[in-house]
Amino acid sequence: MASHEEEILPEQTQGYKLSQPKQSLAEYENMDANDESLQRYKQSLGLGGGKDLSDPNDKRVCIIKSLTMDSPGRSPVTIDLSQPGSENTLKDKPFTIKEGSKFTMSVTFKVQHEVLSGLQYVQVVKRKGIRVSKDSEMLGSYAPNTEKQPLYTKKFNEEEAPSGMLARGHYNAVSSFVDDDKISHLSFEWSFDIAKDW
Numbered sequence: 001m002a003s004h005e006e007e008i009l010p011e012q013t014q015g016y017k018l019s020q021p022k023q024s025l026a027e028y029e030n031m032d033a034n035d036e037s038l039q040r041y042k043q044s045l046g047l048g049g050g051k052d053l054s055d056p057n058d059k060r061v062c063i064i065k066s067l068t069m070d071s072p073g074r075s076p077v078t079i080d081l082s083q084p085g086s087e088n089t090l091k092d093k094p095f096t097i098k099e100g101s102k103f104t105m106s107v108t109f110k111v112q113h114e115v116l117s118g119l120q121y122v123q124v125v126k127r128k129g130i131r132v133s134k135d136s137e138m139l140g141s142y143a144p145n146t147e148k149q150p151l152y153t154k155k156f157n158e159e160e161a162p163s164g165m166l167a168r169g170h171y172n173a174v175s176s177f178v179d180d181d182k183i184s185h186l187s188f189e190w191s192f193d194i195a196k197d198w
Contacts, residue, residue, distance in 0.1 A: 050146035054112035062119065062185035063110040064177055065151065069095075071103035074198055079190070087188035094170065094191040098198050100163035105156040109177075111142045118180030121156070125173045132171070139177075161194055168194050 068078045077095055081087055097103065107121065119139040125132050139154045161167075171194065176187040 050148040053145045053147065053150060061111065061113055062116050062177060064186045065108040065110060068106050069103050071101050087186065090188055090190035091172065094193050096193050096195050096198055097161045099161055099167055099194050099196060101161050102158055104158050106153055108151055108153045110145050110151055112144045115141065115143050116179055117141045120178050122176045122178055123173055125171050127169065127171050
């Protein structure tokens, strides 16, 4: 049986290896300036876009600020994760999702100190202690935030809540933000109820 830590790691693609070893910001900045493809790669990461906003007193590389659920016919529900420890109360405050409704999640976050490679969101959902799903969403690679780009927001793929009498009820979930180096930047438990209406 998988341990709790193993359960919230993304599934591994057999034979997949990182194409480049981890590099410092200075190494990325000094990549061959005459190579057009490397210049495009650096731009895709957001390198060279203004003053670095990294906080020297905060050693975290990725700071998750909030998660938001958008669904037609309902005001957005935002989980504020900006304060350290704010995630510790989420499992005791379930929110309701209408059965059969379509919804989209989005995350707002900050990157600092180094390039964040291959950030993924992993979610494991259980009902009455039995795992009913494990999903992951690749969020991408990001350079530290700058004045031009103070925060990143990434929208997930649209999902549909299950429906029917058997689907209704209380669910517990564990969510984690993990990078290519298997470093968990935030992991938290939360809960929700599937109901006939909001």
